[in-house]
Amino acid sequence: MPAKQPKFYSPADAYVKATAFCAYQERTQQEVREKLYTYGLEEDEVEEIIVRLIQENFVNEERFAKTFAGGKFRLKKWGRIKIRLELKARGLSAYCIQKGMDEIDPEIYWDTLLELADKKNASEKEPNPLVRKQKVARFLLGKGYEQDLVWEAVNSVNEEE
Known part of the structure; x- marks a missing residue:
């Protein structure tokens, strides 16, 4: 099967398509461009x-930025570091990132x-508490949470046991 040929639009038609593209969900200038x-x-x-x-x-x-940050935090439970990096990768200004x-x-x-x-501590099967702490911390850091908060949370969870 031959490769699909790109469609070419007039500026007026492209504008109409772009409004539909933007109305469907929030977009950045970079995505629209x-x-x-x-x-x-x-x-x-x-x-x-x-x-x-x-x-x-x-x-x-x-x-x-507000929609993205709020959504990723509430739905995917991403930390601030991961959200900030993702917003920066999408070409947003420091002001917009801060608003998010x-x-x-x-x-x-x-x-x-x-x-x-x-939850991660409870689901972890590791018998060695130090290794378990490390695994929980690595998971939370991967989610984009700040290192000092991660260790505070991991120690707080382990004190409860």
């Missing part, structure tokens, strides 16, 4: 459409960290 280039548009046409999408509030990176981080309540963050530590 990449999508518009797949439509065979020139750089100036792409930038013109992006400016229009921003003016019409289809693209709002601060809103994206502000969506995470510190008390709920700590409670979530303790809950994850407790």
Whole structure:
């Protein structure tokens, strides 16, 4: 089967497609820009459409950051480090990243960290408590939680036993 040929759109048609793309879910400028280039548009046409999408509030990176950070924390229980790195990788400004981080309540963050530590500790079959602590800590660090908080949570969970 031959490779699928990319479709080329006029700037007007590309704008309509881009509004649908942005209306479906929050997008960053970078994601929209990449999508518009797949439509065979020139750089100036792409930038013109992006400016229009921003003016019409289809693209709002601060809103994206808030939605993304809140969602990844609540649903996937990611830590601040992982969320911040992911937002940075998506090309967001430091201001937008900070706005996203502000969506995470510190008390709920700590409670979530303790809950994850407790669950992982309970499910871990390792008989050696030091090795078990290490495994729980590695799991939490992989989720993107800060090292000092991870060790505080791991020690707190192990004191309860």
